[in-house]
Amino acid sequence: MLTAIVFLPLLAAVLLAVVPRCGDVAARWVWVGTATVELALVGVVWAGYETPPPGELAFAERAAWIPGVGSSYHLGVDGLSLPLMAMTAVVFLACAVYALRERHRPRVQASLFLFLQSVCLGVFAAADLILFFVFFDLSIVGMYAVIAGWGHGDRARSALKFFLYTFLGSLALLTGFIGLYAAADPHTFDMPALTAQNPLAGRPLAGGLVLAAILIGLAVKTPTVPFHTWLPPAHTDAPAVGSAVLAGVLLKLGTYGFVRIAAPMLPEAWRGWAWVIVAVGVVSVLYGALVALAQTNLKRMIAYTSINHMGYVVLAVGVAGLVGVDTAEPRAVAVTGAVTQMVSHGLITAALFLLAGVLYERAGSYDLHAYGGLAAPAPVFAALFAVGAFASLGLPAFSGFIAEFQVFAGSIATAPVTAVALLGILVTAALFLRAGQSLLTGPTAGCAKGFGDLRANELWSVGPLLALSLLIGVLPRPLLDLVEPAARTVVDLLGR
Amino acid sequence: MMRTELLLPEMLLAGGALVVLLGGSFTPRHRQWILRGVAAAVCGTVIITAAVALSDPADTAFDGTYAVDTGTGVARILAATGCLLVLALAGDELARSARESDAYALLLFATAGAVLLAGATDLLALVVGFLLASIPLYALIGLAGTGAGAEAVLKTYLLGALFGILLLLGVTLLAGITGTTAYAELAARLPDAPRSVVTAAAVAVIGGLMFKAGGFPAHFWVPDAAQGGTATAATFLTTVPKIGALLAVHRLAEVLPGSSNWPTVVAALAVASMLLGNLAAYWQTDVRRLLGWSTVSQVGYLLVPVVATGRSDLAQPSLLVYLAGYTVTNVAAFAVTAALPRHRDRTSWRGVAATAPWLAAALVVALLGLVGTPPTAVFVGKLTAASAAWDGGYAWLAVVVFINSALSLFYYLRWLVPLWQPWAVAPPDRPGRWSTTVAVVAAALSLVVGVAAGLVWRAAGG
Numbered sequence: 001m002l003t004a005i006v007f008l009p010l011l012a013a014v015l016l017a018v019v020p021r022c023g024d025v026a027a028r029w030v031w032v033g034t035a036t037v038e039l040a041l042v043g044v045v046w047a048g049y050e051t052p053p054p055g056e057l058a059f060a061e062r063a064a065w066i067p068g069v070g071s072s073y074h075l076g077v078d079g080l081s082l083p084l085m086a087m088t089a090v091v092f093l094a095c096a097v098y099a100l101r102e103r104h105r106p107r108v109q110a111s112l113f114l115f116l117q118s119v120c121l122g123v124f125a126a127a128d129l130i131l132f133f134v135f136f137d138l139s140i141v142g143m144y145a146v147i148a149g150w151g152h153g154d155r156a157r158s159a160l161k162f163f164l165y166t167f168l169g170s171l172a173l174l175t176g177f178i179g180l181y182a183a184a185d186p187h188t189f190d191m192p193a194l195t196a197q198n199p200l201a202g203r204p205l206a207g208g209l210v211l212a213a214i215l216i217g218l219a220v221k222t223p224t225v226p227f228h229t230w231l232p233p234a235h236t237d238a239p240a241v242g243s244a245v246l247a248g249v250l251l252k253l254g255t256y257g258f259v260r261i262a263a264p265m266l267p268e269a270w271r272g273w274a275w276v277i278v279a280v281g282v283v284s285v286l287y288g289a290l291v292a293l294a295q296t297n298l299k300r301m302i303a304y305t306s307i308n309h310m311g312y313v314v315l316a317v318g319v320a321g322l323v324g325v326d327t328a329e330p331r332a333v334a335v336t337g338a339v340t341q342m343v344s345h346g347l348i349t350a351a352l353f354l355l356a357g358v359l360y361e362r363a364g365s366y367d368l369h370a371y372g373g374l375a376a377p378a379p380v381f382a383a384l385f386a387v388g389a390f391a392s393l394g395l396p397a398f399s400g401f402i403a404e405f406q407v408f409a410g411s412i413a414t415a416p417v418t419a420v421a422l423l424g425i426l427v428t429a430a431l432f433l434r435a436g437q438s439l440l441t442g443p444t445a446g447c448a449k450g451f452g453d454l455r456a457n458e459l460w461s462v463g464p465l466l467a468l469s470l471l472i473g474v475l476p477r478p479l480l481d482l483v484e485p486a487a488r489t490v491v492d493l494l495g496r
Numbered sequence: 497m498m499r500t501e502l503l504l505p506e507m508l509l510a511g512g513a514l515v516v517l518l519g520g521s522f523t524p525r526h527r528q529w530i531l532r533g534v535a536a537a538v539c540g541t542v543i544i545t546a547a548v549a550l551s552d553p554a555d556t557a558f559d560g561t562y563a564v565d566t567g568t569g570v571a572r573i574l575a576a577t578g579c580l581l582v583l584a585l586a587g588d589e590l591a592r593s594a595r596e597s598d599a600y601a602l603l604l605f606a607t608a609g610a611v612l613l614a615g616a617t618d619l620l621a622l623v624v625g626f627l628l629a630s631i632p633l634y635a636l637i638g639l640a641g642t643g644a645g646a647e648a649v650l651k652t653y654l655l656g657a658l659f660g661i662l663l664l665l666g667v668t669l670l671a672g673i674t675g676t677t678a679y680a681e682l683a684a685r686l687p688d689a690p691r692s693v694v695t696a697a698a699v700a701v702i703g704g705l706m707f708k709a710g711g712f713p714a715h716f717w718v719p720d721a722a723q724g725g726t727a728t729a730a731t732f733l734t735t736v737p738k739i740g741a742l743l744a745v746h747r748l749a750e751v752l753p754g755s756s757n758w759p760t761v762v763a764a765l766a767v768a769s770m771l772l773g774n775l776a777a778y779w780q781t782d783v784r785r786l787l788g789w790s791t792v793s794q795v796g797y798l799l800v801p802v803v804a805t806g807r808s809d810l811a812q813p814s815l816l817v818y819l820a821g822y823t824v825t826n827v828a829a830f831a832v833t834a835a836l837p838r839h840r841d842r843t844s845w846r847g848v849a850a851t852a853p854w855l856a857a858a859l860v861v862a863l864l865g866l867v868g869t870p871p872t873a874v875f876v877g878k879l880t881a882a883s884a885a886w887d888g889g890y891a892w893l894a895v896v897v898f899i900n901s902a903l904s905l906f907y908y909l910r911w912l913v914p915l916w917q918p919w920a921v922a923p924p925d926r927p928g929r930w931s932t933t934v935a936v937v938a939a940a941l942s943l944v945v946g947v948a949a950g951l952v953w954r955a956a957g958g
Contacts, residue, residue, distance in 0.1 A: 068813055068953040069880055130879065134870035141869060149916065156913060167867075167905055171898040174879070178894055182886040 002059050002075040005041045005085070006122045009034055009092075013114035016107055024106045028099065031110035035093040038117065042089045045077065049482070052078060054489045055196055057127055066130070070181065070188035074127040079486025080259055080339055081124040083479060084252055087346040088124065090468060091248040092117045095241040098354050098461035102241075104150060112149070113241065116142040120249045124256060129177045129189040132261070136173070136221075139250055140166045143242065150239040152360075158237040165230035166220055173217025173257070179210035180265060195264045198496060207269035214262050215273070221254030222310050224284045235303035236366070240357020243299065247306050248350035252342045255313045259335065263317060264493040271494065274321030278411075281315030282421045284308065289427035293434075298366045299356050301435060302349065305392060308424055309345045309400075313338045315421055316407040319414050323495055327414045331494075334410025335487035336480060337403050343479065344399035344469060348391045351465040355385050358458055363447035368435055371451075373444035378453040382440045384462050389432040391469045394425055399472035402480075502557045502564045505542045505549070505572045506611055512538030513604035520597025528596040532583055535600040539580040539607075546572035550955065560678055561618035563747070566957035570816045571614035571743050574823050578736040579607040581827045581938055585834050586728040587930030595639050603732060606632040613708065613740030619667040619677040619701075622744060626663060629708055629737050630656045636732065637725040644724030652717040656707055659714045663704025669697035679751045687753040694756040701748060702761060708741035710734065711795035712768040719776070722788030727834035727931070730784055734791040735826050739819050742798050746815055749805040763803045763893055770796030770900040777907045782840050784833050786907060787826075790866060793904060794822055800897055801881040804888030811888065814880035816956035821865070821873025821945055828862035828938035835931035836924060842911045847919030852927045856915045858939040863908040865942050868901045873945035873952075880953075 012034040016027055045059060052058045057076025065073045077085065095113060102109055119142060122135035140163060148159035181189055183199040183206065200207035220227040235243050263270045270277075288308030295301035316338035320331045358381060360366055375382035391398035394405075404425065411418040454462070472479055500507070516531045516538075523530060546569055554565035562568075582603060590596050609629025616622040634656065638649040671677050673693050674685040686694055707714035710733075722730040745762070752758045773793025780786035801815040835855055839845055849856035865872035868879075878901065882894035945952055 064950055066876065066880075066950045066953050068950070069810065069883060130870075134875075137870050141864065148913070160909060160913075163909065164902075164905060168902045171902050175882075175895055175898050178879070178883050178886050179891070181883055182891070187883075187887070 001041070001045060002061055002077065002125045005038060005045070006075065006118055006125055008041070009038060009114040009121070010118035013111045013118065016111040016114065022107060027107035027110045028102070031114060032093070032096040032100065034114060035089070035096040035117070038121075039089040039093050042086050046082060046086060049077070049082060051485045054492065055192055057192065060127065065128075070186065070190065071130040072128055072190060073131060074190060075125045076127045077125060079482045079484070080256070080490070083339060083343045083482055084256060085121055085124045087343045088117065088120050088249050090465065091244060091346055091350045094350060094354065094461040094465050095244055097457050098244075098357070099241050100457040101455065109150060112142060112145055113245070116146070116245060120253070123253050127191045129180065129191060129194070129261070132191070133170070133174055133177060136253055137170050139253060140170060143246055143250060146242040146245075147234060147238045150242060151237040152239070153237040154233070155237040158233040162230050162234040169217045169220025169227070171217075172213045172220070176210050176214035176217060179206070179213065183210070191261070195493065198265070198267060200266055201268055201496075204268065204272065207266055208272065211262060211266045211269035211273060214257070214266070215277070218254045218257040218262060219280070221257070222251055222314065223254070223307065224280050224310065224314050225287045225307065228284075228307050231307065232300050232303045235353075236297060236299050240354050240360070243353040243357070244350035247303070247353055248346040251306060251310055252346060255310060255317075255338070255342055258314070258317045259338065259490055263320065264490060267494045267496050270321045271323055274318050277318030277321065278315055278415065278418060281311050281313075281318050282418060284311030284314055285421045285424035289424040289431070293427055293431045296368050298359065298368055298435065298439075299353070300366075301368075301431065302352050302356060305428060305431070306345070306349055308428060309341065309349070311424065312404055312407045312421070313341050315411055315418060316341070319411045319418065320491055321494055322414050324414070328491055328495065330410040330413035332410070332484070332488045332491045333406050334414065335490050336483050337406025337410055339483045339487060340399065340476070340479065341403035341407060344403045344472065347465045347469045348388060348398075348400060351384070351462045352388045352392060354458070354462050355381065355388060358454065362451055365447055368438045370447045371439050372446055372448055373440070373442045374448045374451060375440045376444050377448060377451045380454045380459060384454070384466060385440065386436055387466050388462075389436050391466060393429040393432045397470065397473045399469040399476075402473055402476045502555060503562070505546045505576070506608060508538055508542050508545065509576070509604055509608035509611065513601045513608065516597055516604060517601035520601065523597065525592060525596070529591060531597040531600055532586065535604055536580055536583050538604060539576045539583065542576040543573050543580070546576065556617065558621075560680055561621045562615050563617045564615065567743050567747070567812065567816065568611070568615035570820070570956055571739050572611050574739050574819055575607050575610045575614070575736050578739070578823045578827060579603055579732070581831070581934050582728055582732045582735070585731060585827075585831050585931050585934045588928030589727050589834060589837070599636065599639055599728065602632040602636045606636065606732065607736055610736050610740030614743035616744060617679040617747060619670060623664065623667060625740065625744070626660065626704070626708060629740055630660065633733050633737065636729040637721050639729060640724060640726045642724065644720075648717065648720040648724035651720050655714055655717045659704045659707035662700050666697045666700025666704060669693060669700065673697075679747065683751045686751065687755070691755055694753065695758070698748075698752050698756050698758045699761055702745055702758070702765070705741045705745050706765065708737045709745070709795050709798075710738060710791055711799065712765055712772055712792070715769065715772070715792045715795075718792055719785045719788035722791070723782055723785040727830065727837060730788070731827055731830035731834065734788065734830065735823055738791075738795060738798065739823065742795075742802065742815065742819065745799070746802050746805055746812065749802055754806070759803050759890070762799055763890060766796045766799035766803060766893065767896055768796070769793060769799065770896065774900055774903045777904070780907070781842055783842050783845070783911060784840060786842070786911065787829055787833065790904065790908075791826060793900065794826070794866065796900070797878060797881060797897055798822065800893055801884045803890055803893060804884040807888030808884045810880055810884035813953055813956040814877065814884045817949065817952055818874070818877025818881050820952055820956075821877040821942060824938045824941040824945060825862050825865040825872065825874050828858055828935050828942060829866065831931050831935035831938060832859045832862065835927035835935060837928070838925055843914055845911065845924070846914045846917045848924045849915040851924050852932065854936050855927050855932050858935040859915065860912060861939040861942060862935070863912055865939075867905050867908055871943065871946040873942045873949070876946055876949040
């Protein structure tokens with residue numbers, strides 16, 4: 001089942017790539033069709049999911065791959081990966097619908113995005129470090145091609161920066177993986193086996209170095225301060241769908257690695273470094289928010305809020321390592337909040353980037369001051385943008401609130417000093433209100449004149465993303481029921 | 497006792513070379529393609545016989561001077577595969593040229609030399625293999641007949657002579673202090689020999705072999721030959737001789753006592769080759785020269801599992817898997833340059849993706865493969881090589897491998913980017929059919945080897 005989910009988009013991508021006679025219209029609809037089937041398949045998995053016992057994965061599949069080095073084709077899901085897979089399927093479907101009006105080489109674009117969907121789902125489904133890395137690295141290649149091929153502005157430079165930076169990060173990650181492999185006895189790359197083994201227990205120096213390599217790799221991908229400098233140019237010059245996937249899904253590959261690999265496999269080193277991770281998280285929260293406040297380019301602004309939002313996740317997983325008396329419960333709440341934040345941020349930021357794409361497509365500018373009073377010519381756009389902005393700043397009734405509330409409830413209960421990160425929410429609220437005010441209100445001026453409202457494909461891509469965020473905000477239980485047992489497992493593993 | 501059936505692949509290669517050489521003298525120029533067919537058939541037969549022999553238990557021939565085991569078996573298959581791909585590639589460049597059949601004979605001779613190097617378990621057999629692999633190369637590079645080609649030959653010849661002497665010096669030292677040239681006896685006697693002499697001899701022999709591997713400090717001829725020689729010669733000499741040389745270093749490393757510090761020597765050579773190859777490639781605008789320097793860095797990575805010889809079970813299989821991946825990936829990259837011989841400057845590659853999408857795809861797979869992007873074969877090679885080094889107590893070497901991989905990404909990308917840009921003056925040339933086919937097949941093979949790495953690993957004795 002998981003194999004089908006991971007490789008179906010790849011199959012469609014290869015077909016689209018090697019059948020040049022397939023027309024543009026057909027290619028667009030093949031993309032939408034495949035993404036729909038993917039969402040349905042993930043839905044089937046969700047419906048049939050039963051929480052596996054700790055240390056095991058549901059829907060596991062395993063086949064020999066390179067037995068000589070202890071690497072196998074091993075897939076499986078649990079409460080950490082399944083919500084992210086579902087979010088991935090939703091975001092890619094939204095992008096497919098949004099791209100229905102794409103005029104620039106739509107066949108190749110569809111093929112590339114299907115490839116990206118395959119590798120992103122592969123990262124979340126992988127239960128073997130090498131398999132994880134294969135998909136992780138290919139996501140970089142795919143996104144590089146998206147930015148370089150369909151971006152605008154100084155796209156070649158931004159794409160190159162993205163590639164070099166994240167590739168360097170991925171190699172640090174691979175170095176850490178080999179460290180885990182070499183320390184394990186018997187040598188293996190299997191994730192559940194490594195998690196059970198805790199291979200570097202009692203070796204603080206080696207454990208610290210291996211964790212440092214893995215953390216750098218994941219921090220570049222997430223990105224956290226100070227490894228974030230590739231993100232703003234990559235977002236600014238990427239196409240709308242590229243930004244949506246980059247922010248919505250690709251950033252989660254980094255944060256997912258924290259809860260799936262770094263924390264459970266190196267608990268001792270993680271506990272030792274927990275305060276550093278917490279500090280990086282808090283700095284990312286505040287720095288991302290403050291720099292976002294200073295932006296006039298809408299896309300750069302959203303990009304910096306992504307750094308801010310990923311900072312909450314880093315903060316929460318850092319707090320999870322602050323093992324103390326009677327803190328297991330709040331730390332589990334923080335981890336649950338982190339996973340919820342990954343899902344929530346994926347949905348909301350993808351929607352915001354698609355809306356930013358609408359702006360650029362109509363008027364060729366992301367400059368907040370170039371617009372004014374968009375609410376009159378484009379009421380639907382204005383309404384969706386306002387909803388997206390409120391969702392992003394963490395207003396109750398949206399998924400962001402559920403996530404950030406849990407992150408802070410867990411963090412402050414464990415370490416009261418982390419309350420300083422609450423300032424981030426305040427700044428984000430201010431900057432979104434300011435952006436909304438500048439874009440939507442006042443007399444219609446500048447690029448806003450003659451601005452066409454959302455078309456059907458734009459409405460039906462952005463709308464469902466925000467609706468889902470609202471749904472999670474109002475009815476969080478189905479999602480939390482899935483995440484909570486897995487979050488408790490992570491906290492238990494960290495306590496070893 | 498002579499057991500000829502053990503050496504069937506080697507005899508086929510040498511005999512086939514003679515047949516092609518003599519047959520070429522009696523064949524008119526417009527029918528010389530027949531000899532290419534003969535040479536290709538020889539390579540095909542070698543691959544099949546070597547693959548069949550791979551399942552036999554390890555054995556030795558000529559009184560223990562030549563090992564017929566997994567290492568030799570895989571080297572036979574890889575060298576013959578490399579030679580076969582190069583022969584196909586020559587269809588664009590050498591067809592109906594003045595020295596067509598001579599080139600094919602030289603390719604087969606050099607392949608036989610590389611295989612001999614890989615299997616030699618006696619210092620004198622090693623020297624014979626070294627010479628047999630070197631001398632045809634000089635002539636092959638010279639076939640270009642250009643000024644740059646002549647310079648490359650001279651440089652190669654002088655370096656070959658110098659490092660050949662160094663090799664002989666090391667062999668003499670080893671034979672002098674132990675009274676034997678056979679590896680089996682060397683292994684028994686070397687631990688009692690004076691440490692400093694053994695270290696000096698090891699440096700000399702390994703240094704001499706670096707000429708054939710194209711690694712530091714004997715790498716100077718590689719970029720010149722890659723740039724000045726024909727595409728056929730450039731592809732061959734950056735691929736096949738390395739297989740023999742690296743296995744020869746590996747076999748020698750199995751014999752040398754740990755007290756002689758040989759791992760430090762090999763690790764230093766590995767780091768120097770990686771760094772120098774990558775840094776020098778940065779400034780290149782000629783794509784063939786760029787690839788030439790990139791092969792120097794690849795030798796550095798290939799030496800990493802050699803360092804772990806005797807310390808990690810992963811050493812030999814990872815070396816063989818890396819060699820398999822390197823052979824197909826490097827041939828793919830050079831074949832792309834052979835397909836567009838007039839496009840030597842990397843900026844002249846604009847618009848190639850639009851006019852020749854398959855060629856562009858092959859180049860993407862080949863170059864990203866050389867960086868070590870999964871799921872290509874070189875990724876598995878690099879991963880297992882680094883794992884072997886870490887497992888053998890050289891964790892820092894694994895880190896160096898990945899830092900260098902990151903370094904190399906930039907210059908490969910700088911060549912890839914123009915492919916998608918619109919052409920400036922005129923559209924790119926029509927790519928050669930044979931070279932394009934070889935490029936696509938080799939690139940596809942590198943993906944297949946990467947995905948089916950488990951099977952390759954088992955064949956490599958893991």
